[in-house]
Amino acid sequence: MCGRYAASRGPEDLAGVFEIEKWDSEEALAPDYNVAPTKKVYAVLDRPLKDADSPRPVRQLRRLTWGLVPSWAKTPEGGARMINARAETVHEKPSYRRAFATRRCIVPADGYYEWVTGAGERDLEVEGRKKRPRKQPYFVLPADGSVFAMAGLYEFWRDRTLPDEHPLAWWATCSVITTEAETAPLASAPAEGPRTLADIHPRMPLMLTPDRWDAWLDPARTDVDELRTLLTPPPTGLMRAYPVSTAVSSVRNNGPELLKELEGPEEGTLF
Numbered sequence: 314m315c316g317r318y319a320a321s322r323g324p325e326d327l328a329g330v331f332e333i334e335k336w337d338s339e340e341a342l343a344p345d346y347n348v349a350p351t352k353k354v355y356a357v358l359d360r361p362l363k364d365a366d367s368p369r370p371v372r373q374l375r376r377l378t379w380g381l382v383p384s385w386a387k388t389p390e391g392g393a394r395m396i397n398a399r400a401e402t403v404h405e406k407p408s409y410r411r412a413f414a415t416r417r418c419i420v421p422a423d424g425y426y427e428w429v430t431g432a433g434e435r436d437l438e439v440e441g442r443k444k445r446p447r448k449q450p451y452f453v454l455p456a457d458g459s460v461f462a463m464a465g466l467y468e469f470w471r472d473r474t475l476p477d478e479h480p481l482a483w484w485a486t487c488s489v490i491t492t493e494a495e496t497a498p499l500a501s502a503p504a505e506g507p508r509t510l511a512d513i514h515p516r517m518p519l520m521l522t523p524d525r526w527d528a529w530l531d532p533a534r535t536d537v538d539e540l541r542t543l544l545t546p547p548p549t550g551l552m553r554a555y556p557v558s559t560a561v562s563s564v565r566n567n568g569p570e571l572l573k574e575l576e577g578p579e580e581g582t583l584f
Contacts, residue, residue, distance in 0.1 A: 314397050315463065315489045315518040317561065318425040319346045319452070319572060320355065322460065324374055327421055330460050331357045331526070336374035347567040348422070350396045354379045356467055356487050358418040359530040370532055375467075377418075381488035382470040383408045389470055389484055398466060400492040400519050400544040404537050409488065412466035414535050419521060420465040420489055423572070424454025426561055427514045429507065449506070449578040450561050451513050455520075456500035456553040464490040464519040464529060464544070490544070492519045497549035503556055505577045510552060522547045 321344035324336050348354060356377045359370040381395040398409045428448035455461055470484040494510040494517040507513045521529055521543075528534060529543050555574040560566045 314427075314491055314514065314516045315425050316350065316396065316427075318348045318461075318463075318518075319423040320344070320348055320421065321346060321423055321569070322421065324355075327355065327357070327374055327460070331374070331419065331421070332372055333357065333374045334372045335362065337376075340376040342376060344569075345567065346569055346571045347426075347561055347564060348379065349564045350380050350393050352379055353377070354420060354487065356418040356420050356465060357530065358416075358467060359532055370530075372530070375418075375485065377467055377485045377487040379420075379489075380486055381408065381412070381466060381468050382484055382486045384411070384468055384470055386470060389472070389486075395488055397491045397516075398488045400464075400490050403466070403490055403544075404541055409466055412468050412488075413540065414537060415532050416467050417529050417532075417540075418465045418467045418487060419526060419530065420463040420487060422461040422463055422518075424452050424461050425463075425518055426450050426452055426557070427517075428562070429513055447559060447579075448562075450557050450559060451507065451554045452557045452572060452574075453510065453513070453517070453552055453554045455551055457551075461518075462521045462523075462526065464521050466490065490519045491516045492544070492546050493517075495546065495549050495552070499553055500550050501553035501555075503554070503577065506556060507554065510554065513554060519544060520547050520551070522551075 353376050356375050359372055361368050362371050380393045382389045403409045403413050428450050465487050467487040475482040496509050496511045502508050510517050525543055556578050561571045
C-alpha cells in the first residue's frame with residue numbers, strides 16, 4: 314500500500330521533469346517529508362484549460378487532496394479511506410473505473426514510507442501487558458535519485474450545499490494505484506533487514522517509468538484493455554530501501570531529518 318510518502322521537490326523542479334506547461338504559483342506547496350492522507354499534494358495531469366479557446370489537453374501541475382471522492386458520492390467523508398486503488402481491480406471498481414478511463418494523473422514523490430509487516434512480527438510483552446509492537450519504518454526510493462512517479466487517478470466532486478461561486482464548491486481529489494511488491498532483490502538494501510520490497514510489505518505504489526508518462530496522462534486514451542497494459546510493474550532493480558527513524562510514524566513530525574538513513578533498525582523495533 315501507500316499510506317505515507319515524502320515530496321520535497323518544488324514546482325520549478327517538477328516542471329522540468331514532467332514538461333509542465335501550466336501551474337499556479339498561488340497553489341505552491343511547502344516541501345512535505347511526511348505526506349499523509351487528506352493532505353494537499355501535487356499531481357501531474359493532462360487536461361484542457363478552463364475557458365480556453367482550444368480543447369487541447371495541457372500538461373498541468375495541480376494541487377489535489379489525497380483521498381479520492383467519486384463524483385457521485387453524497388458526501389466527501391469516505392475520501393480518507395480511498396487513498397489507494399489496486400491495479401488488479403481499478404478498471405472495474407465503481408469508485409475508480411470512470412477516473413481510470415479518463416482522469417489519470419501522476420503523483421510525484423521522493424519515495425514512500427512503509428512499515429515492516431513480516432512474519433517475525435509478534436505481540437510484545439511490556440510491563441506484563443500486550444501492546445502493539447514498534448514497527449520499523451523504511452524509506453523506499455528510486456536508486457538513481459530520480460522522481461518517484463506514482464500512477465494515480467483524480468476526480469472532481471461538487472458540494473451541493475455551497476453556491477457555485479464558493480471557493481470550496483468543488484473538490485479535486487486523487488488516489489495512488491498500488492500493485493504487488495517486487496520479490497526481486499533491491500538495487501541497494503540495508504546490511505540488516507529486508508532484501509526485497511516484498512519483505513517489507515506485500516504491496517507497493519505502481520511506479521511509472523518515463524516512457525509511459527505520456528500514454529498514461531493522455532485523456533484521449535479510454536480503451537480499458539489498452540490502459541491496463543500500462544499497469545505492468547516497471548523493471549526490477551530500480552529501487553532501494555533503508556531504515557529511518559520511527560519519528561515518521563507520527564504525522565506531527567515533518568522535516569528532512571525523517572529521510573536520514575539509519576545504519577540498522579532502531580532498538581526495540583521488529584523485522
